[in-house]
Amino acid sequence: GEMVRYTGNIFLVGLMGAGKTTVGRALAKKLNKLFIDSDHEIEARTGVSIPLIFEIEGEESFRQRETEVIRDLSGRRGIVLATGGGAVMRPENREYLKTRGTVIYLRASIHNILQRTSRDKNRPLLQTADPRRRLEELSRQREPYYRDVADIVIDTGRPNVQFLVHSILSQL
Numbered sequence: 001g002e003m004v005r006y007t008g009n010i011f012l013v014g015l016m017g018a019g020k021t022t023v024g025r026a027l028a029k030k031l032n033k034l035f036i037d038s039d040h041e042i043e044a045r046t047g048v049s050i051p052l053i054f055e056i057e058g059e060e061s062f063r064q065r066e067t068e069v070i071r072d073l074s075g076r077r078g079i080v081l082a083t084g085g086g087a088v089m090r091p092e093n094r095e096y097l098k099t100r101g102t103v104i105y106l107r108a109s110i111h112n113i114l115q116r117t118s119r120d121k122n123r124p125l126l127q128t129a130d131p132r133r134r135l136e137e138l139s140r141q142r143e144p145y146y147r148d149v150a151d152i153v154i155d156t157g158r159p160n161v162q163f164l165v166h167s168i169l170s171q172l
């Protein structure tokens with residue numbers, strides 16, 4: 001396809017299961033940039049899985065690790081970074097994201113998120129009796145912050161990765 005040039009960082013935000021990793025990877029390929037997923041980076045640094053970090057250290061400690069990773073990675077040049085769904089809740093993370101790159105909010109319906117995460121054991125926050133209710137709650141809390149940090153809002157109602165990537169590229 002056509003060559004697209006963009007020199008800055010791109011940060012993807014949005015609820016878990018919105019497609020940040022899938023879209024981010026495809027976007028990075030198209031822009032010839034390095035793709036990094038902050039959850040994977042945390043796992044690489046600690047050597048254990050996200051669910052195990054939650055279990056052993058608790059959520060606060062996970063959030064501290066997440067902030068360190070976002071601080072470090074957002075300071076690089078020309079990467080595509082997928083952040084964890086809860087990253088926008090800390091003011092310092094919002095500041096890093098807003099000032100160090102272009103932020104893309106991938107917006108998905110609860111219905112689609114539930115379909116994509118239904119058999120997923122990697123998201124400790126959804127290990128509850130009523131994941132729909134939990135997601136609705138998280139969505140209500142987080143939506144204002146996703147919008148606050150976002151330069152571009154992409155509705156993922158049409159879940160075709162190449163379509164979404166094209167839509168992002170046309171707005172950069």
Ligand code: S3P
Nearest residue numbers: 015016017039084085086123124
């Ligand atoms: C979380 C989302 C996860 C991961 C952790 C907490 C959240 O990332 O960081 O389980 O608070 O929404 P994804 O958005 O990549 O699933």
